[in-house]
Amino acid sequence: MPHTPHPLPSRPPAPSPRRFRAVALLASALSVGLVAASAPPTPLGVGDRLFPYLGNPGYDVASYDLSFSYSGSNSEPLKAVTTIDARTTADLDRINLDFAHGKVDSVEVDGEPAAFATADEDLVVTPEDALAEGERVRIIVRHSSDPVYPEDRQGGWVRTADGLAMANQADVAHLVFPCNDHPSDKAWFTIRVTAPDGLTVVANGFPTDVDRAGAATTWTYRTGHPMATELAQVSIGRSTVLHRTGPHGLPVRDVVPTKHRAALEPWLKKTPDQITWMENKVGRYPFETYGLLMADATTGFELETQTLSLFEREMFTDSVHPEWYVESIMVHELAHQWFGNSVSPGTWSDLWINEGHATWYEALYAEETADKSLEARMKAAYGASDRWRAAAGPPAAPEPPEPGSRTGIFRSNVYDGAALVLYALRQEIGRPAFERLERAWVDRHRDGTGTTSDFVRLASEISRRDLGDFFQAWLYGEKTPPMPGHPDWKPTAADRVPAAGTGKAHGE
Numbered sequence: 033m034p035h036t037p038h039p040l041p042s043r044p045p046a047p048s049p050r051r052f053r054a055v056a057l058l059a060s061a062l063s064v065g066l067v068a069a070s071a072p073p074t075p076l077g078v079g080d081r082l083f084p085y086l087g088n089p090g091y092d093v094a095s096y097d098l099s100f101s102y103s104g105s106n107s108e109p110l111k112a113v114t115t116i117d118a119r120t121t122a123d124l125d126r127i128n129l130d131f132a133h134g135k136v137d138s139v140e141v142d143g144e145p146a147a148f149a150t151a152d153e154d155l156v157v158t159p160e161d162a163l164a165e166g167e168r169v170r171i172i173v174r175h176s177s178d179p180v181y182p183e184d185r186q187g188g189w190v191r192t193a194d195g196l197a198m199a200n201q202a203d204v205a206h207l208v209f210p211c212n213d214h215p216s217d218k219a220w221f222t223i224r225v226t227a228p229d230g231l232t233v234v235a236n237g238f239p240t241d242v243d244r245a246g247a248a249t250t251w252t253y254r255t256g257h258p259m260a261t262e263l264a265q266v267s268i269g270r271s272t273v274l275h276r277t278g279p280h281g282l283p284v285r286d287v288v289p290t291k292h293r294a295a296l297e298p299w300l301k302k303t304p305d306q307i308t309w310m311e312n313k314v315g316r317y318p319f320e321t322y323g324l325l326m327a328d329a330t331t332g333f334e335l336e337t338q339t340l341s342l343f344e345r346e347m348f349t350d351s352v353h354p355e356w357y358v359e360s361i362m363v364h365e366l367a368h369q370w371f372g373n374s375v376s377p378g379t380w381s382d383l384w385i386n387e388g389h390a391t392w393y394e395a396l397y398a399e400e401t402a403d404k405s406l407e408a409r410m411k412a413a414y415g416a417s418d419r420w421r422a423a424a425g426p427p428a429a430p431e432p433p434e435p436g437s438r439t440g441i442f443r444s445n446v447y448d449g450a451a452l453v454l455y456a457l458r459q460e461i462g463r464p465a466f467e468r469l470e471r472a473w474v475d476r477h478r479d480g481t482g483t484t485s486d487f488v489r490l491a492s493e494i495s496r497r498d499l500g501d502f503f504q505a506w507l508y509g510e511k512t513p514p515m516p517g518h519p520d521w522k523p524t525a526a527d528r529v530p531a532a533g534t535g536k537a538h539g540e
């Protein structure tokens with residue numbers, strides 16, 4: 033029953049299906065005008081303090097089915113069909129999706145054409161029949177997905193030398209496909225790409241189908257675990273897929289530009305031991321597969337896309353960095369599979385949990401395998417911490433990104449600045465309790481989300497102490513508190529910024 037009033041006085045009795053459909057179409061067309069006149073489509077959000085318009089209230093996505101058709105040129109829009117299966121969590125006259133930077137051809141809701149309009153970065157869908165709370169709903173959007181962006185806007189498609197890759201973090205998945213673009217709404221993904229023969233497609237999860245037809249092939253992948261939109265990955269290129277085995281038979285799969293395969297192998301073969309190292313720290317690897325996607329592109333960052341981390345190929349083949357450093361960055365993205373991916377941030381202000389832990393294991397790996405002192409790195413971070421807080425806010429209350437900034441919210445306060453909070457915590461509660469906390473965190477929130485208050489609560493529970501004041505000062509203070517066990521550590525002047533602080537340029 034439509035809740036949106038429309039100007040048709042009544043429907044003909046007992047319409048034939050064909051006739052009914054024509055009426056429904058007409059009603060949809062008319063209701064667009066009516067909606068626009070009475071209540072303009074409005075962009076909505078889930079209230080994220082850093083990205084107020086990301087995500088949408090009123091529904092929970094269960095799964096995405098993304099279909100892309102790639103022409104062979106990475107400067108042309110892809111044809112796309114996005115199918116969203118969701119359940120409503122409120123009565124809805126309209127469904128807001130996040131989507132910008134693509135042309136929408138049509139929208140269907142539960143098999144019927146639906147009206148749609150754009151409001152800022154939302155696609156506002158008005159179904160013929162309003163939806164009641166607790167209903168399953170299927171939304172199909174036929175649209176384009178354009179890999180070319182204006183100067184002042186980055187991603188999610190990354191144009192590589194031989195095709196495309198994806199980098200949606202934090203807020204640009206909805207520049208690729210319509211979605212509920214917030215990590216608090218995780219869902220299963222099926223990703224299907226049709227590409228000309230000669231190209232190889234890989235996406236998150238395992239392949240389920242490869243269909244060759246004519247001069248094109250359709251590749252289908254499915255995730256074995258729920259995933260945030262920011263972690264989707266689709267690689268299209270002249271690639272070779274390399275297979276090896278990780279601990280307890282874990283399939284490890286790397287995607288490399290075919291012509292760089294030999295040069296990359298000495299790096300890629302390190303992954304299984306790195307996974308074992310991480311498993312010894314925090315427990316079983318949380319997904320069905322892992323591997324590196326070596327993109328022929330200069331992004332200025334690496335990204336922990338789920339089960340298939342995105343790296344710049346040149347960091348390995350033309351590196352100006354020492355070997356231990358490159359390895360520690362590999363471990364940074366690997367650690368994110370637990371911290372950030374399996375356990376997603378509940379809001380973007382919880383980013384410090386992702387980046388603090390990834391930086392922590394990056395630094396710990398460098399200490400254990402290359403004799404790079406964690407304490408020295410933390411002492412240097414302590415020296416800079418007040419300045420990082422002044423520049424970008426304290427770790428758990430970061431300031432919003434500056435408009436047009438390519439760094440966005442990914443600043444030192446949530447990298448070494450947040451690893452410093454973990455170091456302070458370990459100093460405060462001792463190593464055994466800290467290590468139990470780390471394992472319990474990824475176990476308890478596996479395939480879900482975790483917030484700062486969840487982390488504080490669990491740390492208090494495991495250490496059997498009320499750590500509320502401790503975390504309040506370390507996570508929200510304008511100034512860095514004294515370091516437990518190191519009363520001599522002091523803020524340092526700006527000209528003594530530590531070299532370790534450059535790590536975050538590489539470790540998103």
Ligand SMILES: [Zn+2]
Nearest residue numbers: 387390539540
């Ligand atoms: Zn990171």
